[in-house]
Amino acid sequence: MSYLVTGATGLLGSEILALSPESVGLSTKNCNLTDTSRLDFCQNGKFNTVIHCAAKVGGVKANTDYVADFFDSNVRMNMNVLQACKEGRFKLVSVLSTCIYPDSAYVKYPLSEDQLHLGPPHHTNFGYAYSKRMLEVQSRAYRQQFGCNFTTVIPNNLYGVNDNYDLSSGHVIPSLIRKFHEAIINKKKEVVIWGTGKPLREFTFARDAAQIILWLAENYNGEKPVNIGNPEQVSIENLALAISGEMRYSGTIRFDNTKPDGQFMKPSSNQFLRSLGWKGEYTPLREGLKETINSFKVRYPNVRGVMI
Numbered sequence: 001m002s003y004l005v006t007g008a009t010g011l012l013g014s015e016i017l018a019l020s021p022e023s024v025g026l027s028t029k030n031c032n033l034t035d036t037s038r039l040d041f042c043q044n045g046k047f048n049t050v051i052h053c054a055a056k057v058g059g060v061k062a063n064t065d066y067v068a069d070f071f072d073s074n075v076r077m078n079m080n081v082l083q084a085c086k087e088g089r090f091k092l093v094s095v096l097s098t099c100i101y102p103d104s105a106y107v108k109y110p111l112s113e114d115q116l117h118l119g120p121p122h123h124t125n126f127g128y129a130y131s132k133r134m135l136e137v138q139s140r141a142y143r144q145q146f147g148c149n150f151t152t153v154i155p156n157n158l159y160g161v162n163d164n165y166d167l168s169s170g171h172v173i174p175s176l177i178r179k180f181h182e183a184i185i186n187k188k189k190e191v192v193i194w195g196t197g198k199p200l201r202e203f204t205f206a207r208d209a210a211q212i213i214l215w216l217a218e219n220y221n222g223e224k225p226v227n228i229g230n231p232e233q234v235s236i237e238n239l240a241l242a243i244s245g246e247m248r249y250s251g252t253i254r255f256d257n258t259k260p261d262g263q264f265m266k267p268s269s270n271q272f273l274r275s276l277g278w279k280g281e282y283t284p285l286r287e288g289l290k291e292t293i294n295s296f297k298v299r300y301p302n303v304r305g306v307m308i
């Protein structure tokens with residue numbers, strides 16, 4: 001099977017294309033998906049399914065600093081992609097995120113797909129969260145009114161070899177890998193980690209998420225979104241210790257409480273995915289970190305977010 005994959009140079013899209021090399025990739029280099037005059041982007045006819053990974057994404061700080069940009073870009077892209085897929089009669093699998101679930105006061109943990117719209121998202125990322133919730137709403141609406149085969153999947157925090165290592169817009173794993181690496185080469189005695197270190201997160205190796213999405217693209221045609229992430233939680237403090245240990249950093253780690261913690265936790269259930277028949281296993285965090293760190297060290301400074 002071949003697919004059209006949006007967000008082809010991103011963390012997830014690049015893993016999907018690596019697993020499915022006959023697929024076609026779209027990135028900002030060959031197509032600006034926010035440009036609403038570009039509905040012709042999926043007219044080369046070699047596929048019948050679009051996997052929509054393209055999004056404006058960022059870590060906890062960028063989501064707060066540029067809350068309107070996150071909303072605008074994603075809504076524009078989604079409008080365009082869904083319209084094109086409707087006209088081209090393509091199946092569509094769109095990628096959401098567990099950070100769009102309602103904040104803790106409104107939900108029961110672990111987060112199940114039926115709770116997606118039960119209350120407002122966390123205040124630190126409401127622009128991104130509502131733009132992605134609208135992607136789910138629009139997919140369902142098109143299915144209902146036009147009979148489109150549109151589905152959505154919900155990964156948790158992804159990480160992997162092709163991550164964004166920019167310290168202000170990146171997520172925690174690539175940021176910490178870069179911070180420890182630069183501390184080692186510059187002989188710095190201290191590395192600063194944002195927040196209290198207490199929040200809990202689930203991390204999924206991007207290659208695992210790519211495998212599951214390809215499996216769902218083949219095997220799932222339902223309306224209900226599907227949580228796909230590794231449901232194992234780790235505190236940010238323990239994550240920092242795992243990364244510093246793997247990188248053999250011997251200085252101290254300081255937590256900077258003036259930086260945001262974001263949500264305290266957002267544990268997700270993958271029971272629905274299991275009930276659909278997915279029998280795979282997730283890459284253990286330590287194994288995925290090892291591969292990510294090794295690849296980063298070989299390529300540094302030639303990694304996304306460091307070299308422009």
Ligand code: GDP
Nearest residue numbers: 059060170171172175193194195199260261262
């Ligand atoms: P989130 O899941 O949307 O909050 O995504 P992030 O990956 O940006 O942040 C996850 C957690 O890691 C938050 O509690 C952050 O405060 C914490 N964190 C610690 N150090 C860093 C850092 O250097 N960069 C980022 N992005 N987060 C950090």
